[in-house]
Amino acid sequence: MTPDVSVVDGVPVARDRSPLLLRVAHVDQAASVLTESDGDLWPAAWADDDALYTACGDGTGFARHDWRDIVVNRVTGTPREGLRGERLSAGDAVAPAWDPERFNRKPTGMVAVDGDGDGRDELYLAVQDLRCGAGPDTFNEAPTATVCRSDDRGLTWTWPAQPLFTDHVFTTVMFLDLGRSNGGSEWVYAYGIDGNWRTSFSHVVPDPTQLFLARVRADAIQDRAAWEFVAGTEPDGADGGLRPVWSSDVARRVPVLEDTRRFYPTPALGFSACDFTCIAQGGVVWNAGLGRYLYSTWSEYTFEFFEAPAPWGPWRLLHSHDFGHFPWHGPRSPLAKHGGYAPTMPSRFISDDGREMWLQSNWFVPASSRGGRAYCFGLRRVRFDPGTGQEPPRPTAPSENLARSADASVLVPRVREGGEHVLNDGRRDVAEDSAYGPGSGEDVWGIEWPSPRWFDRVVYVPGPQDSLGGWFASSPRVEVRRDGVWHEVAATVTPPYPTDWTALEEDEYVFDLDAQCADAVRIAGEPGGGMRYTSIRELEVWFRGAS
Incomplete structure (x- = not known):
């Protein structure tokens, strides 16, 4: 059955706002589709040329040499037929480092959209400054972020003279994946997290528990003054639901999702970090077959999935998958099992009925494990199936198992x-x-x-x-x-x-x-x-x- 959807503020919104109920929720235990690549994070966008553009951090991307803290790549093919990738640009050619002595660059979100009306998508890449070095706060603070632009599909990039977001506010920016070429919408939506991209193990900033939402016209993405943030909701008289109240003042923002759960309250043997939250860098995608927005995120040892009928909610927990603490086994192990971080489900690989997706996530601890590396652009199958069929008649004979x-x-x-x-x-x-x-x-x-x-x-x-x-x-x-x-x-x-x-x-x-x-x-x-x-x-x- 095709979901009943209306268009509100340039995005699809499901008319049925009741919780999405699944009969089958399955996440593979490990990545099963691997590529000859190196790096982590991999936020991606599906562009008008049918390719997937993706940026990685701390690696060589789809190349064998020349490590950089940020690399832009192009991926073609499908998980079932095979994936091919090429490296396009890296390092200083992609984005600035606003404080290079203490922070390096990390990609957090990407969108492909024709904002200037020339019939060809531009690429926009959200990049944050993330604490680096050998101190206890490494990877535990992200005070600054900006958005870079490419008019030639990832080969060259430009950026504003100043960061778009500062003071730890909205500094993990994840663009909403509406599908190929931003789903044709004139609005670009982005989710943001304050302070850090995940739990801050050193507690230099508060652990993130809130997810915020912003939007901006496709022709003004690099203009900070053009951004609007959800500052609340009001009744929507058309169908009895709620619609957002937008404000250009980021200080008025309110979360569209808040989750204060804590995971693994005590540390695993040999690993001091514990007590994780699950609002973290991941991705939000529109699943047209299911008629739902899906947010994939993580809490060090678990994947967490949320669903909503509209970008602004209401957001509900859909499914959790627990991998247990280390040791994990690499994807080529006979007993492969590993979670990872920054999970995304690119719209490019969602089945027409919405029930099969491919989740990208990476694992670095250890980067090279028994059974191969998971520190690359790798995918695993996800099955979210609401099911079909009514109650069958009671059988008249015993069943098989x-x-x-x-x-x-x-x-x-x-x-x-x-x-x-x-x-x-x-x-x-x-x-x-x-x-x-x-x-x-x-x-x-x-x-x-x-x-x-x-x-x-x-x-x-x-x-x-x-x-x-x-x-x-x-x-x-x-x-x-x-x-x-x-x-x-x-x-x-x-x-x-x-x-x-x-x-x-x-x-x-x-x-x-x-x-x-x-x-x-x-x-x-x-x-x-x-x-x-x-x-x-x-x-x-x-x-x-x-x-």
Whole structure:
């Protein structure tokens, strides 16, 4: 079904403002499409020549030599057919360093738009000054930002005589990705973060928890006086929603999204940073197939995804993916698993129905890991599927294992070795667990489908013996999901679950329940042991038709 969309202030706005409900939300455990490139960040724009233009920091880009703190590149091709890249310009030819003794240049956003009406896109690149050097505040402060312009598709660049943003205000600038050539809009929208591009580990500036929104005419992007900022909202009489109030005074700005959650409150072994926020440099893209704006961001060890019907909101958390703390494994490892930073989902690679996207993100610690480097322009598949189909009739015969259905997807808390396939690979001789987690909250192991299924039995096969954890400290409960809401259901478990290390002595636990029709099922409970984790070899879902 095509989303019902209107155009407000030059951008599409979904008429349906209710939360986007997903039946399948899947993020690959590691980058699966790699390129011969070097660098990080990679904000990108889809231009009128059908190429993706992207800038990287601290690398050589699509070249083998000549390291620079900023490099502009051109990428053609697709993730499935292959990507090709070339380096266009770098260093002083791209952007100024306003305080080169203490700060270097980092790209944060890019947009391609025909603002001068000559029938050819210009490129605009947002660049911030980020603290460098050997002190404790390195990478922890971004006081200044500007926007550079290219009229020849990335070969040469110009910039204003002064920075556009100073005093740590709106200094991580991320242009909204409306699609090819800015979606044809005469307005360019940009999201901004104050102080730093992510959690400031040294606390030289406050950790970012607020995301702000601005706009500017496409023919005036480098004119600071032309920028307007969301200063509030007012009722929109046309459809009962809210629309933004704009102000040219940046001091009047109010956040369109605020998230004060903290992730991983204690440091991982050998890594002092902890207690991360998740408002950070990433990207916001219009997904026409889903009729939603998606903000992809991160919190050191997790990816966080938000959705909204309009650029100004209301923004809601859509999905979280937890990779656990280090060690991670590189993308060419047999057990690849790694998160990364500055995640973006370029509109160039979104499927027509909006359900398949490709996420770009980088990982530097360590830059060269077992199984290859993730410090490059690399992509991983993301599947956000609202699903189709109504409740099917109750089957008249027992089913095969529904967890093994071709369209089944797994639900995991985090997996130590990245082997989420263990849940439904049909084997009981390989296991995974949720170790390397934050040490709080519950674990869940589950299966979801893009349409409802009938089932009345769940079989949980735990992992191997371990003295540090692997079992549930509370008897695992069974929950099913209907219309986006999880419900606990009564179940009889055989044998009874002991909630201590002896739980790992059993080959399987069979949960029998009244027949359910739902699009997902999971077992959930508190992880046990000194390291607080649970283990699994297999999760099976059956319809026996006995109740």
